Amino acid sequence: MPAIEKLGATTRTSPLWSADKVTVIFVLGGPGAGKGTQCSKLVSDYGFKHLSAGDLLREEQDRPGSEFGEMIKTYIKEGTIVPMEVTIQLLENAMKKAMEEENKSTFLIDGFPRKLDQAHAFERSVVPSKFTLFFDAPEDVMLERLLNRGKTSGRADDNIESIKKRFRTFVETSMPVVDEFESQKRVIKVNATRTPDEVYQDVQTRLKEWDIEPITLKFVKTDA
Numbered sequence: 001m002p003a004i005e006k007l008g009a010t011t012r013t014s015p016l017w018s019a020d021k022v023t024v025i026f027v028l029g030g031p032g033a034g035k036g037t038q039c040s041k042l043v044s045d046y047g048f049k050h051l052s053a054g055d056l057l058r059e060e061q062d063r064p065g066s067e068f069g070e071m072i073k074t075y076i077k078e079g080t081i082v083p084m085e086v087t088i089q090l091l092e093n094a095m096k097k098a099m100e101e102e103n104k105s106t107f108l109i110d111g112f113p114r115k116l117d118q119a120h121a122f123e124r125s126v127v128p129s130k131f132t133l134f135f136d137a138p139e140d141v142m143l144e145r146l147l148n149r150g151k152t153s154g155r156a157d158d159n160i161e162s163i164k165k166r167f168r169t170f171v172e173t174s175m176p177v178v179d180e181f182e183s184q185k186r187v188i189k190v191n192a193t194r195t196p197d198e199v200y201q202d203v204q205t206r207l208k209e210w211d212i213e214p215i216t217l218k219f220v221k222t223d224a
């Protein structure tokens with residue numbers, strides 16, 4: 001990736017893609033709400049392309065020669081939001097790749113936008129989103145899940161100090177994004193406290209309301 005001041009994605013004044021051609025569903029919720037878990041289920045049944053902003057940032061952080069690696073590491077550990085130019089460029093690059101190589105046009109963008117400036121910049125310069133799937137869970141539930149995930153995740157931010165900071169960022173910085181989309185009637189809010197399968201049942205019912213159905217494999221009987 002080029003130097004940060006050359007990152008072009010956010011400097012455009014009109015979207016790169018139209019919402020008729022490219023469908024984006026944002027997936028939001030506090031840390032540990034179960035975004036990644038639900039996205040995996042959706043990928044197998046609906047054929048969406050799943051892009052986790054956090055995964056893309058961790059990949060860039062670990063890429064040999066990345067000039068953003070150290071910066072990303074600090075932001076993630078502190079639970080703060082990496083400057084949007086980097087995240088949006090990574091997302092745009094990954095979307096392009098999935099369109100070209102996998103012929104994908106519907107994206108689940110997980111853990112993004114976590115700040116209003118990102119939401120506005122992405123919709124202005126990349127593509128307007130269709131709606132946001134919001135996973136709602138109280139902090140005590142999310143805390144328990146994250147501490148449990150931390151036993152095996154190897155993530156630098158699945159520890160109590162970082163988790164507290166992430167909860168604060170979520171309330172102060174990320175919830176305003178959900179509130180703004182909500183005021184535009186573009187949020188599907190799901191109670192994420194139940195089992196993964198129960199949550200997923202609810203997600204599927206709510207997606208139907210937006211005319212989004214699972215891929216049905218049609219088995220055609222032949223004589224062979």
Ligand SMILES: Nc1ncnc2c1ncn2[C@@H]1O[C@H](COP(=O)(O)OP(=O)(O)O)[C@@H](O)[C@H]1O
Nearest residue numbers: 030031032033034035036037145149194195196
């Ligand atoms: N509905 C659920 N009930 C219990 N544990 C869950 C549920 N959904 C996810 N988990 C577990 O909680 C942790 C956080 O889930 P994850 O999908 O990584 O959340 P997020 O991406 O929102 O941080 C993981 O260890 C996952 O296995």
Ligand SMILES: O=c1ccn([C@@H]2O[C@H](COP(=O)(O)OP(=O)(O)O)[C@@H](O)[C@H]2O)c(=O)[nH]1
Nearest residue numbers: 031032053054075076079080081082111112
């Ligand atoms: O758009 C984004 C998404 C993630 N992050 C950073 O990446 C971390 C981990 O995000 P991820 O979505 O992987 O965490 P999760 O919510 O799944 O636990 C966040 O706390 C932020 O520091 C960011 O800066 N911008």
Ligand SMILES: [Mg+2]
Nearest residue numbers: 035036054111
């Ligand atoms: Mg996640």
